Amino acid sequence: MKQFEESVYRLIVETSTNLPADVRRAVNRGRAAEDAATRAGLALSTIAQNIEMAEQEVSPICQDTGMPTFVVHTPVGANQIEMKKSIYQAVIRATRDGKLRPNSVDSLTGSNSGDNLGPGTPVIHFEQWEEDDIDLRLILKGGGCENKNIQYSLPAELEGLGKAGRDLDGIRKCILHAVYQAQGQGCSAGFIGVGIGGDRTTGYELAKQQLFRHAEDINPHPDLQKLEEYVMETANQLGIGTMGFGGEVTLLGCKIGAMNRLPASFFVSVAYNCWAFRRQGALIDPVTGDIRSWLYESGSHVAMNAETEAAPAAPAEAPEKGREVVLQTPISEEQVRSLRVGDVVIIRGEMHTGRDALHKHLMDHDAPLDLNGAVIYHCGPVMLKDDEGWHVKAAGPTTSSREEPYQGHILKKFGIRAVIGKGGMGANTLQALQEHGAVYLNAIGGAAQYYAECIQRVNGVDFMEFGIPEAMWHLQVDGFAAIVTMDSHGNSLHADVSRDSKAKLEMFKEPVFA
Ligand SMILES: O=C(O)C[C@H](O)C(=O)O
Ligand code: SF4
Numbered sequence: 466m467k468q469f470e471e472s473v474y475r476l477i478v479e480t481s482t483n484l485p486a487d488v489r490r491a492v493n494r495g496r497a498a499e500d501a502a503t504r505a506g507l508a509l510s511t512i513a514q515n516i517e518m519a520e521q522e523v524s525p526i527c528q529d530t531g532m533p534t535f536v537v538h539t540p541v542g543a544n545q546i547e548m549k550k551s552i553y554q555a556v557i558r559a560t561r562d563g564k565l566r567p568n569s570v571d572s573l574t575g576s577n578s579g580d581n582l583g584p585g586t587p588v589i590h591f592e593q594w595e596e597d598d599i600d601l602r603l604i605l606k607g608g609g610c611e612n613k614n615i616q617y618s619l620p621a622e623l624e625g626l627g628k629a630g631r632d633l634d635g636i637r638k639c640i641l642h643a644v645y646q647a648q649g650q651g652c653s654a655g656f657i658g659v660g661i662g663g664d665r666t667t668g669y670e671l672a673k674q675q676l677f678r679h680a681e682d683i684n685p686h687p688d689l690q691k692l693e694e695y696v697m698e699t700a701n702q703l704g705i706g707t708m709g710f711g712g713e714v715t716l717l718g719c720k721i722g723a724m725n726r727l728p729a730s731f732f733v734s735v736a737y738n739c740w741a742f743r744r745q746g747a748l749i750d751p752v753t754g755d756i757r758s759w760l761y762e763s764g765s766h767v768a769m770n771a772e773t774e775a776a777p778a779a780p781a782e783a784p785e786k787g788r789e790v791v792l793q794t795p796i797s798e799e800q801v802r803s804l805r806v807g808d809v810v811i812i813r814g815e816m817h818t819g820r821d822a823l824h825k826h827l828m829d830h831d832a833p834l835d836l837n838g839a840v841i842y843h844c845g846p847v848m849l850k851d852d853e854g855w856h857v858k859a860a861g862p863t864t865s866s867r868e869e870p871y872q873g874h875i876l877k878k879f880g881i882r883a884v885i886g887k888g889g890m891g892a893n894t895l896q897a898l899q900e901h902g903a904v905y906l907n908a909i910g911g912a913a914q915y916y917a918e919c920i921q922r923v924n925g926v927d928f929m930e931f932g933i934p935e936a937m938w939h940l941q942v943d944g945f946a947a948i949v950t951m952d953s954h955g956n957s958l959h960a961d962v963s964r965d966s967k968a969k970l971e972m973f974k975e976p977v978f979a
Pocket of ligand 1: 528529607608609610650651652844845861862863864
């Protein structure tokens with residue numbers, strides 16, 4: 466087993482940087498179904514480009530490399546204690562090399578362990594089996610989509626869909642609701658794994674196990690197969706679209722499994738995974754520890770940038786693309802007030818990252834520098850330091866809604882003119898944008914290589930004590946593109962898409978699987 470640690474390392478690198486073939490084909494099918502001239506079409510082409518860049522650079526597809534979760538099947542007699550130690554060592558090395566972001570945070574103190582090790586991280590599930598080889602699988606599921614997982618206890622009353630009973634039709638309603646409630650916040654278009662039954666813990670486990678199925682497999686259970694097909698067709702009529710921009714493609718995959726339950730319990734658990742659906746696996750020689758073969762087809766030969774064939778004609782309601790506006794920082798109130806939802810903004814100058822720890826801190830402290838006219842980027846990058854200083858390895862946006870309790874106040878307090886993130890923000894922020902004169906820009910979630918390339922230099926950093934993802938990085942950018950989705954005139958694309966998708970959800974209220 467001398468090579469086992471090296472094999473785990475290779476698995477981590479492959480999972481983080483090279484999206485497998487079945488996932489790539491699903492994204493390509495999504496691209497073919499979306500009108501390329503819409504905002505969602507633009508988002509999908511950025512995603513496609515990002516997938517290729519990550520493979521070329523051997524860098525993370527998304528900066529959030531998630532909760533590393535290993536599932537290991539071992540032959541009888543294999544030494545699981547030694548394997549665990551090797552997995553830890555490989556995780557440390559992959560973090561040091563910038564293939565994983567340091568993501569393990571003490572829940573009470575907020576301190577980041579820096580190497581992805583800590584109580585409960587990484588997650589490792591061992592199982593014995595009667596085969597000769599070791600089956601080692603890894604999924605890197607990020608925090609934003611993890612937050613969109615949802616568990617239903619039937620019977621239930623569901624927003625937009627009414628009563629959901631303890632039967633196949635009730636399950637159908639739960640799954641549609643799960644896709645609806647995620648909106649664009651889990652970086653749609655997504656993949657869902659559904660677990661029917663179990664208890665609260667095993668139900669979620671079953672849902673996550675479904676994510677290890679091949680995207681193109683066929684469910685052996687005829688009822689579940691029908692349900693999967695129904696969900697794929699129906700969820701894509703909800704109009705949530707890529708990044709919640711509205712559009713034809715909301716869901717790229719749906720896998721459903723069932724297990725027994727207690728008479729009193731009936732759970733439907735849904736694990737939502739973003740388009741950056743990173744999972745891979747390998748069969749490993751139990752004597753040498755070498756990789757014998759990969760378990761999911763490599764994505765390397767599935768091109769993402771090929772022009773999509775047979776793109777349908779633009780749907781009548783296709784949102785028009787707005788203007789393209791170049792903004793040099795610092796930005797004036799007048800410049801921001803001229804922007805409208807739909808405009809594409811290209812930023813040049815300095816921006817500052819800030820997420821949960823920083824927003825909380827700024828509520829009752831001063832900022833370390835003048836933020837008048839500044840741009841705040843909701844982003845927790847992957848950073849590496851060498852003799853020349855810090856370098857950005859991956860830097861896409863994080864889910865902005867977590868900053869909703871703070872954002873309005875902070876905008877006004879410091880004179881910030883633009884906030885960049887993803888998934889949109891709520892009514893308080895919208896009101897503050899209007900009162901103070903500021904704008905919310907939606908960047909493409911997961912496009913961490915695409916945005917890293919726009920960053921020319923790291924000008925400095927504050928609050929390193931918050932850990933790398935939460936620190937305030939001062940970044941010099943050029944050509945950083947994002948779309949205005951909330952403007953200073955009270956318009957919010959997110960509010961519109963949420964309202965429209967709810968109306969569409971209501972169309973699926975009537976029983977289908979009676
Ligand atoms: O933590 C991040 O960088 C992003 C997160 O996965 C998110 O989707 O909000
Ligand atoms: S930012 Fe988006 S793509 Fe990245 S892990 Fe979070 S949900 Fe997934």
